[in-house]
Amino acid sequence: MKEENNPAFSYRPIGIIHSPYQDPAGMPIQPQGARGVQGRVEIYEEYRPGLSDLEGFSRIFLIYSFHRSAGYGLVVIPFLDARPRGVFSTRAPRRPNAIGLSIVRLERVKDGELVIADVDILDGTPLFDIKPYVPAFDAYPDERSGWLSGCDEKVAEARSDRRFLDKTLDS
Amino acid sequence: MKEENNPAFSYRPIGIIHSPYQDPAGMPIQPQGARGVQGRVEIYEEYRPGLSDLEGFSRIFLIYSFHRSAGYGLVVIPFLDARPRGVFSTRAPRRPNAIGLSIVRLERVKDGELVIADVDILDGTPLFDIKPYVPAFDAYPDERSGWLSGCDEKVAEARSDRRFLDKTLDS
Numbered sequence: 001m002k003e004e005n006n007p008a009f010s011y012r013p014i015g016i017i018h019s020p021y022q023d024p025a026g027m028p029i030q031p032q033g034a035r036g037v038q039g040r041v042e043i044y045e046e047y048r049p050g051l052s053d054l055e056g057f058s059r060i061f062l063i064y065s066f067h068r069s070a071g072y073g074l075v076v077i078p079f080l081d082a083r084p085r086g087v088f089s090t091r092a093p094r095r096p097n098a099i100g101l102s103i104v105r106l107e108r109v110k111d112g113e114l115v116i117a118d119v120d121i122l123d124g125t126p127l128f129d130i131k132p133y134v135p136a137f138d139a140y141p142d143e144r145s146g147w148l149s150g151c152d153e154k155v156a157e158a159r160s161d162r163r164f165l166d167k168t169l170d171s
Numbered sequence: 172m173k174e175e176n177n178p179a180f181s182y183r184p185i186g187i188i189h190s191p192y193q194d195p196a197g198m199p200i201q202p203q204g205a206r207g208v209q210g211r212v213e214i215y216e217e218y219r220p221g222l223s224d225l226e227g228f229s230r231i232f233l234i235y236s237f238h239r240s241a242g243y244g245l246v247v248i249p250f251l252d253a254r255p256r257g258v259f260s261t262r263a264p265r266r267p268n269a270i271g272l273s274i275v276r277l278e279r280v281k282d283g284e285l286v287i288a289d290v291d292i293l294d295g296t297p298l299f300d301i302k303p304y305v306p307a308f309d310a311y312p313d314e315r316s317g318w319l320s321g322c323d324e325k326v327a328e329a330r331s332d333r334r335f336l337d338k339t340l341d342s
Contacts, residue, residue, distance in 0.1 A: 001215045003183070009236050009297065010179040011268040030308045044172045047267055050245040052257030056317025063234070063270055065180050074221040086223030088301040091308075096218055097182040097299040099234055101272070103309060126180065128268040130259040134316050136326065137201045137262075138274060141310040146227020148305050155307065 013126035014050075015043040017064060019119045024068050027160045029079045030091070031104060031118035035156075038107075039119035041127060048112040051130075055109045059133035060116075064100045065126045066093035069164055079158050080151045089146060094164040100125070103133055184297035185221075186214035188235060190290045195239050198331045200250045201262070202275060202289035206327075209278075210290035212298060219283040222301075226280045230304035231287075235271045236297045237264035240335055250329050251322045260317060265335040271296070274304055 019039035021027045028034040041062070043051060054060070071094060077083065078090040087095055100121065107115040114130075145151075190210035192198045199205040212233070214222060225231070242265060248254065249261040258266055276288040285301075316322075 001217065006183055006215070008181040008183045009238075009299075010181050011270065012174070012177050012179045014267050032308060044177070046172065047245065050258040050267070051260075052246065053260035053318050054257055056315060056320075057260065058315040059311055061272060063268075063272065067180075074218065075223065086225055087221040089222075089224035089228065089303050091302055095300060096185050096221070097234075099182065099270075099300050101232060101234065101302060103311065128180075129266060129270050131262055131272060132260050132317060132319065133311065133314055134319050135312050135314050136316065136319075136322070137203060139310045139312040139314075140230055140274065140304065141306050141312060143304055143306050143310075144227060144229040145305050145307065146303060147224050148303065148307075149227075151307070 011128050013128060014047045015041055015127045017041050017062065017121050017125040017127050019121050019123045021122050024122055024165055025160055025162045027122065028120045029158050029160055030155050031102060031120050032155045033158060034118050034120040036117060037119045039116050039121065041114040041116060043112045045112060051109055054130065054132065057106055057132040059103055060106045061131040061133055062102050062104060062127060063129040064121065065128065066098035066100045067126055068122060069093040069098040072096050077163065079160060080154055081147060085147060092164055182299050184299060185218045186212055186298045188212050188233065188292050188296040188298050190292050190294045192293050195293055196331055196333045198293065199291045200329050200331055201326050202273060202291050203326045204329060205289050205291040207288060208290045210287050210292065212285040212287060214283045216283060222280055225301065225303065228277055228303040230274055231277045232302040232304055233273050233275060233298060234300040235292065236299065237269035237271045238297055239293060240264040240269040243267050248334065250331060251325055252318060256318060263335055
């Protein structure tokens with residue numbers, strides 16, 4: 001589709017995610033691989049009134065920019081597999097729209113800062129949105145996991161490497 | 172924060188979501204209220220190679236623009252409650268970044284089109300990203316639901332009204 005027929009949408013961060021991960025290589029690739037790892041989210045002052053009532057939820061969705069991801073591949077070799085897969089069937093960061101989604105544990109909210117755990121997110125990540133995780137809406141334990149079936153144990157051990165940082169690896 | 176210190180990120184849709192809902196008022200407010208309601212997602216041709224392997228997943232995340240939402244409120248009266256709540260503790264569409272997230276059922280993928288069900292999304296919605304829903308990563312049945320505790324039954328019946336369309340209702 002021609003770009004003039006497909007206008008872009010712009011989003012400005014509401015805060016910044018801080019974590020122990022300074023380098024996109026060597027990170028856990030899902031919250032399962034990051035159990036207990038703490039981080040914090042600094043919400044910019046003007047948005048802080050929107051945090052009321054959030055502390056009642058023990059898990060939240062964070063929607064953010066994969067800001068260190070460069071370019072994208074439509075077919076990628078994901079961290080958990082040796083075969084190329086369509087990017088939309090993966091959680092790989094080099095996506096047409098480099099938007100990340102993590103379901104982290106919310107420990108507390110204080111003075112515009114969220115203390116979070118199970119953090120698989122890079123330090124300095126720009127945050128766009130927070131939504132409460134509601135088991136009645138969001139927990140579907142019995143769905144099919146496609147090529148990821150049976151990866152449950154591997155995911156806790158798996159760590160990222162440089163593949164989604166190097167533009168020459170896929171395209 | 173001054174805008175010049177907080178640069179915007181731009182995203183261009185990868186496709187369009189089609190559903191039976193033409194009007195933002197009167198819609199189900201979560202997939203629970205939309206059981207069986209079918210829709211389809213038309214993926215633009217250039218992104219279609221990224222759909223390989225997706226059909227193995229029975230549920231997917233759709234990340235999209237709340238394109239009919241105007242402005243935002245930091246404190247809102249949500250559809251499921253009578254009290255004002257911080258917007259980040261709600262799924263209300265009028266958010267600082269009007270980004271929507273739905274977990275829909277994937278019925279099939281064919282010729283660049285996804286047939287989906289449990290659709291709580293407005294017709295013509297611009298889609299940014301698709302991610303596979305993986306129970307091992309994403310299903311947390313035992314989390315606390317804050318002010319939404321006990322709303323499980325109400326949500327299936329609840330329908331939207333015009334409150335998030337009318338800029339004068341909250342701010």
